[in-house]
Amino acid sequence: MAEGYGINSDFQKKPYLNYKPLNTKNKYLSGEIEKDYCIVQFSGAPNYYDQSFGDNQNSLGKRDYRPDLVEKLIHKIKHHLNLDVICLRKENQHKPSNVISYTSNEDQGLLDILPLIEKAKFVICIDSALMHLAATTDNDKVIVLWNETQQNNKRIGYDFQTNLLCSNDICNDISPDEVFRAVESKL
Numbered sequence: 271m272a273e274g275y276g277i278n279s280d281f282q283k284k285p286y287l288n289y290k291p292l293n294t295k296n297k298y299l300s301g302e303i304e305k306d307y308c309i310v311q312f313s314g315a316p317n318y319y320d321q322s323f324g325d326n327q328n329s330l331g332k333r334d335y336r337p338d339l340v341e342k343l344i345h346k347i348k349h350h351l352n353l354d355v356i357c358l359r360k361e362n363q364h365k366p367s368n369v370i371s372y373t374s375n376e377d378q379g380l381l382d383i384l385p386l387i388e389k390a391k392f393v394i395c396i397d398s399a400l401m402h403l404a405a406t407t408d409n410d411k412v413i414v415l416w417n418e419t420q421q422n423n424k425r426i427g428y429d430f431q432t433n434l435l436c437s438n439d440i441c442n443d444i445s446p447d448e449v450f451r452a453v454e455s456k457l
Contacts, residue, residue, distance in 0.1 A: 307354035314398035332420040343446040
């Protein structure tokens with residue numbers, strides 16, 4: 271359809287969000303940021319099928335990053351890069367060790383993470399709110415972990431983000447070493 275109107279269809283589809291940050295950017299953080307930081311999100315809301323009909327309503331979702339691998343990756347980031355780690359998560363989701371949680375009210379506050387994303391050294395996430403919010407910012411150091419059994423980055427992801435893929439029937443299990451190499455290539 272774009273070609274019919276003479277519009278180049280080879281453009282990157284970058285979402286736009288008209289947002290003015292509030293002066294409460296740290297309101298939803300569980301602690302103070304003391305140094306440079308990255309932002310991560312390893313668990314997302316259940317998809318419609320799992321939430322309504324699936325048999326894993328109360329377990330780790332297929333797109334969630336395995337908690338033991340989360341811990342290894344967080345350890346590598348903190349010890350090799352000397353960064354604070356901010357984890358976007360809900361209260362009922364896994365809380366990695368030694369992170370600052372960003373937990374907003376469902377009705378408000380999620381967009382207040384945008385100024386933090388802009389200043390983050392990098393972002394690591396799954397197909398989640400953080401992936402889509404980061405796409406609206408100028409931060410081009412975003413690594414997205416995909417489980418192709420659950421979703422497809424070519425359908426709902428962004429080409430300008432780094433997409434790492436696995437195919438596992440239980441959950442996302444991309445090696446922390448592979449994720450860390452992708453981080454290092456962005457720095």
